[in-house]
Structures are given as structure tokens and as C-alpha cells.
Amino acid sequence: MKRKSRTALPVPQAESPLRHLPLVDLLVDTKTELLELALRSGLKVFTAMLEEDRTAICGPRYAHEPERPASRAGTTPSEVVLGGRKVTIQRPRVRTTAGEVPLPTFQAMAATDPLDRRVVEQMLVGVATRQYARSLEPLGPEMKSRGTSKSAVSRRFVARTTAQLAAWQSAPLDGLDLVALLIDGVHLGDHCLIVALGIAADGQKHALGLWDGSTENATVCQGLLANLQSRGLRTDRSLLVILDGSKALRKAVRATFGEAALVQRCQVHKMRNILEYLNDRQRPWVQAILRRVYQSADVKTAQRLLVDLARRLENGASQCGRERARRPRRDPHCPDTQPLCAAAPLLGDDQRRRESPQSHASREAQRQAVAQRSDDAAVGRRGRLGGREGLPSSEGVC
Numbered sequence: 001m002k003r004k005s006r007t008a009l010p011v012p013q014a015e016s017p018l019r020h021l022p023l024v025d026l027l028v029d030t031k032t033e034l035l036e037l038a039l040r041s042g043l044k045v046f047t048a049m050l051e052e053d054r055t056a057i058c059g060p061r062y063a064h065e066p067e068r069p070a071s072r073a074g075t076t077p078s079e080v081v082l083g084g085r086k087v088t089i090q091r092p093r094v095r096t097t098a099g100e101v102p103l104p105t106f107q108a109m110a111a112t113d114p115l116d117r118r119v120v121e122q123m124l125v126g127v128a129t130r131q132y133a134r135s136l137e138p139l140g141p142e143m144k145s146r147g148t149s150k151s152a153v154s155r156r157f158v159a160r161t162t163a164q165l166a167a168w169q170s171a172p173l174d175g176l177d178l179v180a181l182l183i184d185g186v187h188l189g190d191h192c193l194i195v196a197l198g199i200a201a202d203g204q205k206h207a208l209g210l211w212d213g214s215t216e217n218a219t220v221c222q223g224l225l226a227n228l229q230s231r232g233l234r235t236d237r238s239l240l241v242i243l244d245g246s247k248a249l250r251k252a253v254r255a256t257f258g259e260a261a262l263v264q265r266c267q268v269h270k271m272r273n274i275l276e277y278l279n280d281r282q283r284p285w286v287q288a289i290l291r292r293v294y295q296s297a298d299v300k301t302a303q304r305l306l307v308d309l310a311r312r313l314e315n316g317a318s319q320c321g322r323e324r325a326r327r328p329r330r331d332p333h334c335p336d337t338q339p340l341c342a343a344a345p346l347l348g349d350d351q352r353r354r355e356s357p358q359s360h361a362s363r364e365a366q367r368q369a370v371a372q373r374s375d376d377a378a379v380g381r382r383g384r385l386g387g388r389e390g391l392p393s394s395e396g397v398c
Contacts, residue, residue, distance in 0.1 A: 043082065043143070046109060047089065053103040054092045070096045079146075080109040084118040084136045086147040116160040119153055129153045169209055174232030177201045180240040181208075183224075183249055184266070185216040192216060194224050194249075208233070221252035229256065238262060244269040267294050282316070 055061070059068045071094070078091035094101040119132070127135050133148035146152075180199040185192050192215050196208040208228055213220030229235055241261045243249045253261050271290050275283050289309050296302040 040143075043087070043089065046080065046082075046105070049105045050092050050103055053105050054094050057094050057101060057103075070094045070101055073100070078106070078110070080106070081115045082109075084115065084122070084148075085133075085139075085145045086115070087139070088144040088146075115147065116156050119156045120160050123153075123157050129157075168207075169227070170231070172232050173198075173208060173228060174234075176206055176232075178206075178233070178239065180242065182242045182266075183221065183253070184244055185246070185249075190214070192220070194220050196224055196228060216246050216248055218248040218252045218255075221249050222255060225252060225256040235260065240264060242266050245273075278313075282313075286313075 054072065058070050058072050059065045061072070073093035073095040075090040075092055077088055079086040079088055081087075091106055092103065094103065122132055122135055123129075129150040132150075132153045136148065139145055176198060177200050178198040179201050182197040182199070183194065185194050187193075192213050194211045194213060194216065196210070198206045198208045200206060209224060209231075211220050211224035211227070225233075235257050238260050239257060239262065241253050241257065242264045243253070244266050250263060253263060271287065274290065275287060278286055286309065289305055293302045293305045293309075296305070
């Protein structure tokens with residue numbers, strides 16, 4: 001008799017009527033609600049602070065104080081900066097016989113400086129003016145706001161950066177102990193900005209100023225240096241001036257500093273100019289040698305490295321010229337003939353030095369075979385032409 005299994009069969013469970021939300025959607029919804037709650041809570045705290053200001057000026061509400069200096073005058077719609085935008089609130093009003101009394105808390109929150117600072121920060125991190133509203137914290141549907149349109153953000157950004165640029169260009173420089181001055185041109189579209197960067201005795205870098213122009217000419221650079229001199233830059237003592245090799249910049253520096261300027265060619269620009277004349281195979285090792293030269297503390301070692309580098313580059317250029325002169329050229333008047341090196345292309349000098357005598361002998365055999373085939377083809381063509389000339393003419397045959 002077979003025994004029955006005592007294992008209980010799985011009981012099918014009814015599907016839960018609750019819908020399981022994805023975790024990502026739940027987190028996003030929770031974050032949005034938390035931000036809205038924080039803004040609403042902050043707005044309530046701000047409203048309570050305004051009411052405390054009014055109480056401090058007018059006294060407690062419904063209290064009979066004949067000697068109080070001001071009285072309550074209801075509320076009025078006003079705007080404050082909150083979360084990078086202007087939000088409309090109901091501002092409490094306080095009046096005296098002389099007129100309305102401003103509330104200190106409202107004056108601090110209604111200032112446009114926090115809004116302008118937020119706009120500049122968003123622009124600097126890469127937020128476009130059209131996407132500024134999306135980058136802010138969400139507001140509840142009952143809150144009214146403005147100041148987030150593309151044009152409003154652009155106006156605030158231009159106004160704030162213009163004011164900061166004007167303050168920077170007028171800052172005094174007499175308190176800086178500068179030992180070096182770097183001048184270079186930065187091209188932005190159709191504009192060329194001449195930028196001046198100073199290095200103090202403690203190694204700290206200071207952006208001194210910039211001047212707008214079309215090219216790196218002496219007039220623009222002279223205007224920049226005159227502005228720096230009027231702000232306190234000393235020109236009566238020795239100063240290391242680093243330039244990119246522009247003659248116009250050197251002329252302006254000489255006109256301003258005279259013999260006190262010790263002009264030095266910028267190493268970065270010099271290395272770029274050298275590497276532009278070389279091919280891709282030469283650039284890595286030439287750049288490594290130049291870096292060793294610039295980092296060398298011994299003048300003789302640096303000169304020796306530069307002389308060796310110049311000699312190697314000259315030898316390479318002469319070998320390249322001899323190689324081109326030895327290359328056979330195709331005769332344009334004889335298309336049937338091919339150069340003798342068609343079967344074996346020309347190799348570089350370094351590769352020839354690495355070849356063994358056997359490989360050289362095999363290439364010579366290939367060249368001779370190609371030459372022999374060319375001679376046989378020429379003899380065959382001449383034989384065919386001679387046979388045709390020896391045949392009797394068909395004109396005298398009846």
C-alpha cells in the first residue's frame with residue numbers, strides 16, 4: 001500500500017489591490033514634496049517674522065496703548081526673493097502720522113542681491129537662460145512667482161557681471177608686491193582680449209585687468225598698461241614680463257617700463273611654435289627634450305640639450321631631402337614603363353640599417369627580374385614591328 005505525501009500544496013494568494021510604485025518614482029515624488037514643504041515652511045516662518053516686526057513697532061494686537069508711535073494698516077501684496085525667484089506674499093503694513101514705516105525683515109528679504117547672485121551662479125555652472133526656471137526648487141500651485149523668464153535672467157546676469165567687472169577694473173594695485181607680469185591675448189569670436197596676470201613675491205597669482213580690441217596691437221596693450229599704471233602698478237623697478245613673442249606687445253611694454261622690463265619668451269608658446277613644424281612621429285620626443293631643457297637648473301646642460309636637438313632635427317631634414325632626391329620618378333611620356341622600385345617600396349634609413357644582407361640580396365634579385373621582364377617586353381614589341389614591315393604589300397597581288 002502506497003503512502004500519501006504529507007507535503008502541503010501551495011495555496012494561491014489573491015493579488016494585492018495596492019499598486020507597487022517603482023522606487024525611483026517614489027523618491028522623485030518624495031523629493032519634490034519635501035522641497036515644496038520646505039519652501040512653504042520657509043514662507044510661513046518669514047510671515048511670522050514680519051508679524052513680529054510689526055508687533056515690536058506697534059505693540060501687541062488689540063492692546064490699548066495711547067502712546068504707541070505707529071498703528072497697524074492691514075496688508076498689501078509684495079514680492080520677496082525666495083528660492084532664486086520673486087514670490088508674492090501679503091506684507092503687513094505699519095503707518096505713522098509721517099507715513100509708512102518699513103519693516104527690517106522685509107527690507108532684507110526684498111533685496112535683489114541674493115537673486116542676482118543666484119542667477120550668476122546658475123549661469124557659471126552651465127545652466128541656460130531658457131532652463132533657469134527648471135533648475136529651481138518647485139513651488140506649490142498656490143504660490144505666485146516671477147523673474148525666471150529668459151529675458152529677466154539675461155538682464156540680471158548682464159547687470160551683475162557688468163558691475164563686478166567695473167569694480168574689478170578699478171581696484172587699486174599699489175598694495176601688491178609683483179615680481180612678474182604675464183600678458184597674452186585671448187580670442188573670443190571677433191574680439192581679442194589682452195589679459196594681464198601678475199605674480200606676487202609669495203607666488204600668489206592676481207588677475208590685474210583686461211582690455212578689449214580686435215587684434216594684439218600695440219595700442220590696445222598700451223591702453224591696458226596705462227590703466228594698470230593709473231591704478232598703482234609700479235613701473236620704476238625691475239619686473240619680469242613674459243610675452244608670447246608678439247612684437248606689438250613688446251613695443252608697448254618697452255614704452256611703459258623702459259629698461260626696467262626684463263622680457264622673457266613664454267615657454268608654452270615657444271614649444272607650440274616648434275612642434276607645429278614637426279610631424280606626429282617627431283613631436284613626442286622633441287617635446288620631452290624641450291621639457292628637460294626648461295626644467296634644467298644648469299645652463300650648460302640646457303644649452304647642450306638644445307644643440308643636440310637642433311643637430312638631430314637638421315640631420316633628419318637633410319636625410320629626408322636626400323631620400324626624396326633618390327626616389328625614381330614616373331615618366332609621363334611613357335605610361336607602359338614602371339619604376340624599378342615598384343616591386344619593393346622605398347624604406348626609411350633607419351629601417352635599411354636594420355635589414356640583413358639576405359633581405360638586401362632578395363630585393364636586388366627582385367629589381368633585376370623586373371628589369372629583365374621590361375627588356376624582354378621591349379624586344380618582343382620591336383620584333384613584331386619588324387615582321388610586319390618585312391611582309392609583301394597586298395597592293396601588287398592580283
